[in-house]
Amino acid sequence: MNTQKVDFRSIPDEGVTWTLLGTLYLRAWESRLPAPILGDRYAAEVMERIDYDFDKLGRRLRPSGNQFLVGLRGRQFDDWSAAFLARHPDAVVLHLGCGMDSRMLRLDPEHRLHWFDVDVPQVIELRRQLYQEQGNYRMIGASVTDDGWLDAVPGDRPVLVVAEGLLPYLSEPEVRGLLRRLTEHFRTGELIFDAMAPWIVRMVKVARWGPHDGAEVERWNLRLTCAEEVSFGEHYRRIPVRRYRALYRLMYAIPLMRNMARIFRFTF
Known part of the structure; x- marks a missing residue:
């Protein structure tokens, strides 16, 4: 990891406060709790x-409260990722x-895996100031909706595709x-992603896509299960x-609230 200070002050707030820094901030906050759930000390660093x-x-x-989500x-x-990688080193x-x-x-x-982090070029440009490409770790600056960038990724091994906080902001044709x-x-491989319920997508202006269930995605692509x-x-x-454990327990007990945001694991 690089050590120099990186200036993010000149970047406009729109689009950066949540997609780049919001989750990082909440993970760093959560890592400082006496008994963290994720414990991402790297986020704090x-x-x-x-x-x-x-x-x-x-x-x-x-x-x-939001750091628990x-x-x-x-x-x-x-x-899920660790379980897959244990089966497919x-x-x-x-x-x-x-x-x-x-x-x-x-x-x-240890950067032993062939790991590729992908985001739009301006994000990768900032990311390179914080993280180093070393071992088998690489960064790709491209929109995931573009053609061509996958050519840089070997396709002859089992793949773990992780899309956290991404697919809700793409249109259905893009997904x-x-x-x-x-x-x-x-x-062959696995695909892990999170998604909002369709009724949440209709309420949240920035979101664009949300499946009713996993079967909907299976109907699109017969290779996905x-x-x-x-x-x-x-x-x-x-x-x-x-108090937050009690609140989340209450929300989980109500089906409408429980299914408002879900995480999916698909195999192919």
């Missing part, structure tokens, strides 16, 4: 190296819409096209603060 008004960001994000989601992604990892996430350090600190390209390029589908709050018992 990276945040210390970014020159930005995090106090202002914190007032908008209200981390006293990010922690639970990240923990589920990491658990020769796998390729494709992390789509990586932002400033440190997942490759959490799961592959369909991306999944088709992935399943055509790789022979939904292996698991869990609510964001599935593991609310992990929340270390009693």
